[in-house]
Amino acid sequence: MTSSWKKTMKIAVTGAAGQISNHLLFMLASGEVFGRNQPISLQLLGSERSREALEGVAMELEDSLYPLLASVKLGIDPHKVFEDADWALLIGAKPRGPGMERKDLLDINGQIFVEQAKALNEVASRDCKMLVVGNPCNTNALIGLHNSPDLPARNWHALTRLDENRAKCQLALKAGKFYTSVTNVCVWGNHSTTQVPDFLNAKIAGKRASNVIRDSQWLKEEFTPKVANRGGALIKKWGRSSAASTAVSIADHLRSLYVPTPAGDCFSTAVYAKGNPYGVDEDLIFSMPCRSNGDGDYEIIDDFVIDDWLAAKLKESEDELLKERDCVGHLIPGAERAVCAIVEDTMLPGEN
């Protein structure tokens, strides 16, 4: 018996000619993300400079003869490309150039997200879900959320799943176990080097990770920098930033919202902190442990254990996000103008 196909899902992707999209688009079209009975149409946004490359991407998609790929639309005007989108995967952003400070990057990329959020607010599906990948992704998502008042704030996500996957990999390697035995791993906070990979609540083969890896010095002092600096280590080896594993983590992120989360497990996503049970400032996009019923929505898990060590780490990442928010007050309607006080220039994972 053949199962019937669902209504076509419209997926807008920005930075569609970039290296992450070069992996992701083919995963989406193959059906491995949203299911093999879910037709999709791809609505690809490029920049003026990447227009020709975008046409090349579309040619490769056409030549792949994916039965689930109903159509591919290209453009450089977000008002046209985002029309009726059910998902917007916001990957396009400018990388930090030589001598550029973090506050300059916040401003340049923040402006992209003002424009794109306004377009989504006008033309996307009323339940459109947004995943921001372009860095600095938490603050870009916060800017987007405040510039799309007619879309649900809870539908804005920023990607921290790559950090979660990296944390699981390091725990599995240290424990000498296969990575599928590592569960309940949350990476909290900002997608930056202040991120907080949580080994306190993590489990390995159903036991607390700290009861399996009996090396608290490694957990406290080596594990976190290993995860946070993984992107930089990869650039040194490979000469370019992670693209394939980022695309895989985007696919994992999306699947986590459409497959019920197993009992006792979680996934990490940076979401609007309003009403969060951990006392994090409510007007931030902050990565937290979440679960889903598989309906595309999520809830923040409220019973993670927070000890003093973890609380102090969360505070550092929260403080950094508060400073980032102060730097983009001019891009958030109704926000008070604050002093941009980023003195210590923390890195994005992959920059150091």
Ligand SMILES: NC(=O)c1ccc[n+]([C@@H]2O[C@H](COP(=O)([O-])OP(=O)(O)OC[C@H]3O[C@@H](n4cnc5c(N)ncnc54)[C@H](O)[C@@H]3O)[C@@H](O)[C@H]2O)c1
């Ligand atoms: N959150 C995460 O875990 C994570 C991981 C890896 C990379 N990233 C970020 O993802 C972003 C993309 O990475 P990449 O390796 O694919 O970069 P890339 O440079 O290969 O591609 C980016 C593409 O975006 C396009 N672009 C720039 N501004 C645009 C705009 N306003 N509208 C539409 N397209 C635009 C560029 O022309 C380019 O084709 C970067 O900001 C990177 O820092 C985030």
